Amino acid sequence: xxxxxxxxxxxxxxxxxxxxxxxxxxxxxxxxxxxxxxxxxxxxxxxxxxxxxxxxxxxxxxxxxxxxxxxxxxxxxxxxxxxxxxxxxxxxxxxxxxxxxxxxxxxxxxxxxxxxxxxxxxxxxxxxxxxxxxxxxxxxxxxxxxxxxxxxxxxxxxxxxxxxxxxxxxxxxxxxxxxxxxxxxxxxxxxxxxxxxxxxxxxxxxxxxxxxxxxxxxxxxxxxxxxxxxxxxxxxxxxxxxxxxxxxxxxxxxxxxxxxxxxxxxxxxxxxxxxxxxxxxxxxxxxxxxxxxxxxxxxxxxxxxxxxxxxxxxxxxxxxxxxxxxxxxxxxxxxxxxxxxxxxxxxxxxxxxxxxxxxxxxxxxxxxxxxxxxxxxxxxxxxxxxxxxxxxxxxxxxxxxxxxxxxxxxxxxxxxxxxxxxxxxxxxxxxxxxxxxxxxxxxxxxxxxxxxxxxxxxxxxxxxxxxxxxxxxxxxxxxxxxxxxxxxxxxxxxxxxxxxxxxxxxxxxxxxxxxxxxxxxxxxxxxxxxxxxxxxxxxxxxxxxxxxxxxxxxxxxxxxxxxxxxxxxxxxxxxxxxxxxxxxxxxxxxxxxxxxxxxxxxxxxxxxxxxxxxxxxxxxxxxxxxxx
Ligand code: ADP
Ligand code: ZN
Numbered sequence: 193x194x195x196x197x198x199x200x201x202x203x204x205x206x207x208x209x210x211x212x213x214x215x216x217x218x219x220x221x222x223x224x225x226x227x228x229x230x231x232x233x234x235x236x237x238x239x240x241x242x243x244x245x246x247x248x249x250x251x252x253x254x255x256x257x258x259x260x261x262x263x264x265x266x267x268x269x270x271x272x273x274x275x276x277x278x279x280x281x282x283x284x285x286x287x288x289x290x291x292x293x294x295x296x297x298x299x300x301x302x303x304x305x306x307x308x309x310x311x312x313x314x315x316x317x318x319x320x321x322x323x324x325x326x327x328x329x330x331x332x333x334x335x336x337x338x339x340x341x342x343x344x345x346x347x348x349x350x351x352x353x354x355x356x357x358x359x360x361x362x363x364x365x366x367x368x369x370x371x372x373x374x375x376x377x378x379x380x381x382x383x384x385x386x387x388x389x390x391x392x393x394x395x396x397x398x399x400x401x402x403x404x405x406x407x408x409x410x411x412x413x414x415x416x417x418x419x420x421x422x423x424x425x426x427x428x429x430x431x432x433x434x435x436x437x438x439x440x441x442x443x444x445x446x447x448x449x450x451x452x453x454x455x456x457x458x459x460x461x462x463x464x465x466x467x468x469x470x471x472x473x474x475x476x477x478x479x480x481x482x483x484x485x486x487x488x489x490x491x492x493x494x495x496x497x498x499x500x501x502x503x504x505x506x507x508x509x510x511x512x513x514x515x516x517x518x519x520x521x522x523x524x525x526x527x528x529x530x531x532x533x534x535x536x537x538x539x540x541x542x543x544x545x546x547x548x549x550x551x552x553x554x555x556x557x558x559x560x561x562x563x564x565x566x567x568x569x570x571x572x573x574x575x576x577x578x579x580x581x582x583x584x585x586x587x588x589x590x591x592x593x594x595x596x597x598x599x600x601x602x603x604x605x606x607x608x609x610x611x612x613x614x615x616x617x618x619x620x621x622x623x624x625x626x627x628x629x630x631x632x633x634x635x636x637x638x639x640x641x642x643x644x645x646x647x648x649x650x651x652x653x654x655x656x657x658x659x660x661x662x663x664x665x666x667x668x669x670x671x672x673x674x675x676x677x678x679x680x681x682x683x684x685x686x687x688x689x690x691x692x693x694x695x696x697x698x699x700x701x702x703x704x705x706x707x708x709x710x711x712x713x714x715x716x717x718x719x720x721x722x723x724x725x726x727x728x729x730x731x732x733x734x735x736x737x738x739x740x741x742x743x744x745x746x747x748x749x750x751x752x753x754x755x756x757x758x759x760x761x762x763x764x765x766x767x768x769x770x771x772x773x774x775x776x777x778x779x780x781x782x783x784x785x786x787x788x789x790x791x792x793x794x795x796x797x798x799x800x801x802x803x804x805x806x807x808x809x810x811x812x813x814x815x816x817x818x819x820x
Contacts, residue, residue, distance in 0.1 A: 203228060206252050207245075210282055212774075212796035217242050219404040220249075223376075227340065228253045232399035233376040234346070234390060238406045239524030243378045244275070244500075247342035248312065252284060255311040260337025263329070264314045266344045267357055268498035270478065272314040275500075277764040279312060283798030288314040289325075302328065308337045317359040326369065338373050341366055343394065345497070346377035350389035355381075355497060360393075367395045375399070380524065381517055385563075406520070406589045410527045411535050413581040414600040415574070417670065417715050418540035421510055422451075426458060428508065428536050429488070436505035437481070440490045441522060443511035443546075451510065452490040465491035482765040485752075496522060501765065502529035503772050508536045512543035515567035516574060516588050529773050539575050541635055541673045544680050545692035552688065572681035576674070578606045578713040606713040614667050614675050615710050617642060619684065619700050621660035628658060632693035639672045670715040678712060679703070740779060743815070748779035750814035754806065769803075770794055782811060 203224050207213050216224065219235075220242055227233050228250040237243050251262035266272060272288035279286035287301045287310055304310050306328060319325055332338040349360040367375065377394055379386075391397055416424060425440065440455075442448045445466040455462035461484075463477040481487045482501055489495060493513075507526045513519040519537075527533025551564045574584050582596035595602050621642055625633055631653065640647050641655050644662025655661060664672065676694070679685040684700045687693070702708050740748055752766075752775060759766040774794035783789040786804045795804075 202253050202256075203249055206249050208796075210252060210284060210796050210798070211245070211249075212790075212792070212794045212799065214793060216245075219402050220246055223402050224249045224253075226400055226402075227374065227376050230374045232374055232396060233402060234387075234396050234399045235376060235378045235402045235404070236387070237378070237380060237402075237404040238408055239380045239521055240408060240502075240526075240528035241380070241404055243344070243380070246378065247340070247344075247376060248279070248284070251312050251340060251342070254339040258336075259339040260308055260332060260335075261305060261310045262312050262340040262342055263320065263338070264312055264342045264344060265317050265320060265363065266314050266498075267316060267348055267355075267360075268345075269316060270475070271498040271500070274482070274765060274768060276312075276314060277762065278768045281762075281764070281768055281799065281802075282796055284311050285309055286312040286314070289319055290314075290316050291319075306331065308332070308335070317357070317363055321359070321362045321365060326365075329370065333370055333373065338370060341370075341373060341375040343375065343377040345379060346390050346394065347379040347381040347386050349393045350386040364393060364395050380521055383517055406586055406591060407582065407593065408524060408527065409596070409598065410530055411523060411533050412598050412600075412603075413523070413535050413585070415537045415539065415581065416600075417674070418538045418543075419670070421538045421540075422454065424538050425508060425510060426455075428506075428534075429455075429460065432534065433506050435486045437485065437487055437501070438489070438504055438506035438508065439496065439522075439525060440488060440508045440510060441513070442490065442492060445492060447510070448490050448492055455488060455490065460488050461486060462488040462490050465489055465495040467492065467494040483759065485766075493518070493522065496525055499525060500528065501525075502767050503531070504528070504533065505531075506534040506536060508534075508538075510538060512537075512539045512547055512571065512575070514547065514571075515564070516571050516585065517567070519571060519574075520585060520589075529771050531773060537575070541677050542692070544572060544677050545635075545687040548680070548687055549689070549692070569681050569683065572677065576678055576681060576713065577601065578608050578711070608711050609671070609714055611671070611675050611678070611710040611712045612706065612708070614664060614671070615679055615684075615703050615708070616706065617660065617664050618672070618675055618679065619696060619704055621658070621663075622685075622694055622696055623704075624658045624660050625655075626696075628655070629653065632688075632695055634691045634693050635673065635676050635687075638676070638694060639669055642667070642672060643669065668715075671712075674712050674715055675710070678710060682708070684708070740776060744776075744779045744782075747782070747811055747814040748776055750810050751775040751778060751807070754810045758803070770799070778807065778811065782815070784808070784811075 203221070207216060223233060223235055223246045227247065235243060235246055247262060247264065254262070269290045269292055272290060276286045276288050287304055289298060289301055293301065305313055329338055343363060345355065348355050348357040349363065350356060375396070377390055377396060379390065440451060442451055445468045448464045448466045452462045452464035463480060465474060465477050477489065481489045504526050507523045513522060523535035526535055547568050551561055551568065554561065570588060574581065577584055578601060580595040580602050581599040583593050586593045618638065621638060625631060637649055640650060641658065641661055642664035644665050646656065650656055676685065680687055684697055684703050686695045686697050688695060755766050755769050755775065758769050771794055774792055777792050781792065783792060786800060789795055789804050789807060790800050
């Protein structure tokens, strides 16, 4: 009975038997069925949404049906090793071809490929497009053993995207040479422009488009205004992520180095990562991040693409990313395992000025700059929002939703104030500067004048005599900064040059006329220190940890120690052996037979056979010491 039911659903059978999972997530099922049946597909799914399964399950199904190998195009050599290692652990014949292999190893893989025994072959695009490799594919194809092309990180084909790779342009050759072989392209970057580029350049006009929901419900979004950002970061790390693995993004290499050194001084295990470091150091730091527990990686955006560590518990931004796509992709690296995770960002007026300047001074053409500015504005609007962050994020990707209950604004609705009048005052003060001496000034001086401060600069320029001197004394400095950020974000004000000097734009007139109403969030008050030295702001709730009692926690610890040993022996990251979530479930459920163990999520047939007996022994051992 059972066997017949399973046979009737080969996709479900592969999911359960090979991966040990009980159910497909969201759109996975539909995608798998479409591709297994030979359809072309373009898959847009957020980071951590489960893209790999979308090509791995059909690859296994089609190989079982005698159709041969699935070729996976992947831009990242570093990642292939771990991905193939993970498939190996699952008992799926897979290999990679890239420049890290020596001649003998490469020939061995080629032999495996030509014999038809491989289910999946990972290769970089430049390798795939060599005459030698294309000839091998021809030969496989003639024998009906070329099953599917899966093009991962497909946005690399687009110049509009942020990871353009020249080699990806050549991939249209695959369709031209092997028109009958189905293809799927996968990416997490989804704006319309990039999407259209992928379709055109990979010739996927007839492919079915699958757009999964971009929601990542387990990620909690928090955006704070900078106010001693280091202290804010440290408090976030200590209060909410003690001992957790996570990523801290900074914009410059210098800031990465400084921040990592400072966090280390504070007693955290923090490592720097940026393109200026020696390749060997980078590899070592990445390896430690993947293989050890609780490492904080401080990095530029050079780090992250293709990092599929599932238990990254937080992603923190100390500087503003370029746009919402980048923010979403970077924060999406948190919580792939579905357990609670945090996306935390601190930003300030200087960030806005910096990003603007980088765009203005960039080499790009005017069209591209305009697009970049629009995208930056959307990100600023998100940062300044006083309503649900997730609703705004999803709306940006074209999805409607309702307030999420799991972002800072939902959890703690910020107060708002009507800044319409303040905005008019700020703009007219800038106008007065202009009339007075044609000089331009930055935000600091402007705020001093508005608040009526008698500084040296005020004296030097005679600004105490302006009609706008002191007209904004009732508005706090932090509030003024938020007004200026907002005016820049809305395009009524421009910040130029190294000092971010402010100038009115054509649309400033609308604000001066009172046509633009501004409702702003009240900047969160800096927490005050009490006599005991503790801050008065209560630590925000830590996301619920895996609910384990003391005995189960001991078993979980024993299982982790066992896993670490296996991972070391196999030269793989621990999560490739088992996810934390699987070990926690074992610790909680205490399966006492192989049958019971097979019911744990993440335990497929191969892992049950390879590790089942040992796991039962570890569990029994941990329970018995427990009772002593
Ligand atoms: P993406 O490539 O889209 O960023 P991955 O393919 O790495 O995401 O998947 C994210 C995590 O979710 C992986 O650890 C994967 O094992 C897990 N996962 C994917 N699909 C399922 C599923 N149907 N059930 C349980 N876990 C899943
Ligand atoms: Zn929300």
